[in-house]
Amino acid sequence: xxxxxxxxxxxxxxxxxxxxxTVAACMAAGNAAGQTSFGSGTEVILPLxxxxxxxxxxxxxxxxxxGQITLNVRYYQSNSGTAPFxxxxxxxxxxxxxxxxxxxxxxxxxxxxxxDNFGMFILEDAAGTNEFFAYSRTQTPDAIGFSVEGxxxxxxxxxxxxxxxxxxxxxAPNYRSNCFVAALASPVNWQIDLVQDGTEAVLGTLTGSLxxxxxxxxxxxxxxxxxxxxxxxxxxxxxxxxVSQPNFVGFCTLETSSNGSADFRIAKSMTPPPTPVGPPTTxxxxxxxxxxxxxxxxxxYIYVSPTASVVVGATSTVxx
Numbered sequence: 001x002x003x004x005x006x007x008x009x010x011x012x013x014x015x016x017x018x019x020x021x022t023v024a025a026c027m028a029a030g031n032a033a034g035q036t037s038f039g040s041g042t043e044v045i046l047p048l049x050x051x052x053x054x055x056x057x058x059x060x061x062x063x064x065x066x067g068q069i070t071l072n073v074r075y076y077q078s079n080s081g082t083a084p085f086x087x088x089x090x091x092x093x094x095x096x097x098x099x100x101x102x103x104x105x106x107x108x109x110x111x112x113x114x115x116d117n118f119g120m121f122i123l124e125d126a127a128g129t130n131e132f133f134a135y136s137r138t139q140t141p142d143a144i145g146f147s148v149e150g151x152x153x154x155x156x157x158x159x160x161x162x163x164x165x166x167x168x169x170x171x172a173p174n175y176r177s178n179c180f181v182a183a184l185a186s187p188v189n190w191q192i193d194l195v196q197d198g199t200e201a202v203l204g205t206l207t208g209s210l211x212x213x214x215x216x217x218x219x220x221x222x223x224x225x226x227x228x229x230x231x232x233x234x235x236x237x238x239x240x241x242x243v244s245q246p247n248f249v250g251f252c253t254l255e256t257s258s259n260g261s262a263d264f265r266i267a268k269s270m271t272p273p274p275t276p277v278g279p280p281t282t283x284x285x286x287x288x289x290x291x292x293x294x295x296x297x298x299x300x301y302i303y304v305s306p307t308a309s310v311v312v313g314a315t316s317t318v319x320x
Contacts (some may be wrong), residue, residue: 040064040131041152046121047182047249048148048264049075050138051106053113055145059121060102062133063095070094070126075109075119078180079210080217082115087213092126120182120215120249123150146253146264156184158245160237161267163252166194167232168222173258179221179236179250183210186246190238192218194225197233210248221252238267 049057063069073090077083090109095101111117123134139145166177181190192206204225206218218224222231238250250267 039150039152040133041154042128042131043122043124043153044132044134044150045153045156045184045249046123046134046136046148046150047251047266048138048180048253049105049118049121049136051109051111051113051117052115054140055138056113057105057136057138057148058102059105059108059123059134059136060100061093061095061123062100063098063130064132065130066097067130068094068096069130069132071132072124072126073103073108074122074124075105076122076182076213076215077117078119078215078217080215081118085214093123095132118217120213122153122213144260146262148264149266151249151266153184153247156247156249157269157272158188158240158242158247159269159272160239161250161269162238163236163250163265163267164197165265166221166234166236166252166254167230168220169230169232171230173256175232176255176257177221177234177236177252178255179218179252180215181208181210181218181238182215182249183212184247184249185212186244187211188240188246188248189242190240190248190250192221192250193237193239194221194227194231195235195237196231197235203227203231203234236267 046059049059051057061071071093073093075088075090077085077088079085088109088111093101093103093108105111105121106113106117121134121136123132125132134150136148136150137145138148163179167175168177169175179192181188181192187210189209190207194203194205195201196203204222204227206221206225208216210216221236222228222234236250236252238248240246240248252265252267253262254265255262
């Protein structure tokens with residue numbers, strides 16, 4: 001890694017192969033309800049951020065509240081990055097009412113740009129009551145990069161989640177797919193199945209374990225799963241066998257070395273069904289009094305006093 005970063009940027013891009021090859025690969029590489037436009041929360045996760053010699057992440061945060069808020073900035077170095085892994089100290093971020101601000105990952109968390117620094121950000125309102133938005137952009141000085149949205153923590157669960165459209169092509173434009181798993185507040189045993197679209201055949205399987213707030217990167221998932229040759233239209237299905245159902249984050253990057261581009265794809269799960277309404281509770285008190293007679297086909301009623309009975313003009317069905 002150090003030898004790679006001693007070469008000029010152009011040479012580094014050629015050596016690593018692609019943008020995500022440096023961010024997802026050379027970077028050592030480089031829900032859950034699905035992503036929606038409802039993106040605010042009192043705690044927001046940025047699953048992937050980077051601070052290495054040729055790539056860096058800029059984080060943008062908006063406070064939509066009228067008053068000042070203070071955010072705790074928690075950065076967790078990936079297990080696949082440079083040790084020490086896990087939580088790194090970062091300065092808090094203060095935003096005035098209705099203010100939008102941004103910070104550089106390296107500056108905010110005191111990281112150098114020579115180590116293999118990449119991992120997960122968790123931003124949280126220090127008061128625990130104010131919602132906010134977050135977004136990040138990771139790129140080279142030449143503006144080659146990709147974006148990562150901020151996801152409210154509640155978006156993630158233990159449900160099966162999928163990333164679509166993965167591929168590996170050795171010839172130009174040289175596609176390569178890399179996948180990542182992050183645990184949240186609890187340890188998790190994870191599994192990734194590579195499933196061929198159409199036939200739904202499982203091509204290969206990868207498994208592993210993570211402690212709380214640990215992340216891991218799987219470079220070139222097809223090769224890591226023992227598969228050779230070219231592949232396209234493959235989905236990565238993220239699951240956990242744990243009966244405790246710990247929440248986790250799954251995502252992948254797809255890189256192309258021919259033009260140095262890459263993208264970020266969050267693993268999406270089925271939207272959970274609404275909470276069912278339970279049976280009515282037994283009344284604990286009785287009412288008495290009268291109410292005006294209800295006319296036939298009348299749709300809206302205004303009760304002038306509580307009552308235990310309703311008088312109707314004729315034999316009728318009444319919904320209350």
